[in-house]
Amino acid sequence: MPNAATTERNAYKWTSRGGIESELNLVAEEVPLALIYNGEPFSVMMVSPADLENFVVGFSLTENIVSVWQDIGGVEFVHSDKGIAAYISVDKKSSDALSKRKKNLVGRTGCGICGEETLEATLAKTKQVTNTTRFDNFAIQRAITSLSDTQVMNHGVGTFHGAAWADCAGDIVCVREDVGRHNALDKLIGVMCSELDKDREGFVLITSRASYEMVSKVAVANIGLLVAVSGPTSLAINTAIDSDVTLIGFARGGRQTIYTHEQRIIM
Secondary structure (H helix, E strand, O other), X not given: OOOOOEEEEEEEEEEOOOEEEEEEEEEEOOXXXXXXXXXXXXXXXXXXXXXXXXXXXXXXXXXXXXXXXXXXXXXXXXXXXXXXEEEEEEOHHHHHHHOOOOOOEEOEOXXXXXXXXXXXXXXXXXXOOOOOOOEEHHHHHHHHHHHHHHOOOOOOOOOOEEEEEEEOOOOEEEEEEEOOHXXXXXXXXXHHHHOOOOOOOEEEEEOOOEOHHHHHHHHHOOOOEEEEOOOEOHHXXXXXXXXXXXXXXEEEOOEEEEOOOHHHEEO
């Protein structure tokens, strides 16, 4: 059955045994979301239309638009045939800083670096993690094993990326999904910062590769461990080294590769 982030479309299925047959196919919704801060357009992101409040909070934090989620005074969503507009009110300090950044950029399915004009400004965003919590390999493996089952929206669709928060025992506490991998992580960070116990220890798992942006986002949230099902990029590894994030890739099938800061892992 469709949910807020899926729809049904007619399709034709071909198999070598049965030929062609018509069927209703469940597909992911993807809509443009315009982010407008204090009346000023900032960016347009392509997103799954679910958990948008979480996305706005997480995006605003990880893009360094606000320092803490409480700097967001309110969010109003306006729906139209063309997409969704999010009217976000932020405090004066955040608004003044934002006015210095480039606006009206278009992001492709949660990819790209929004609102930055120079490479120097982009790389300067990386924060230093102070969290020193250590994690057992078996707890990490436990979370990896159960990750797929927790992706409710992805069942029967196969299009959604997932980002999950697991506790130190490897139990998955919260999952957010989106057609964009960056979006899924922003939604997770948004709900973690604004709704969950901020003192809860744990780590993040993602169903995608680990790029520079993914490492940068968890560093902003002071998360010390990022576990990716696929591999990392070289810039992601360098960023993880500099920001003191433990980065694990290829976490699947009873194995994982630790790329940085292995001291956080109890082997």
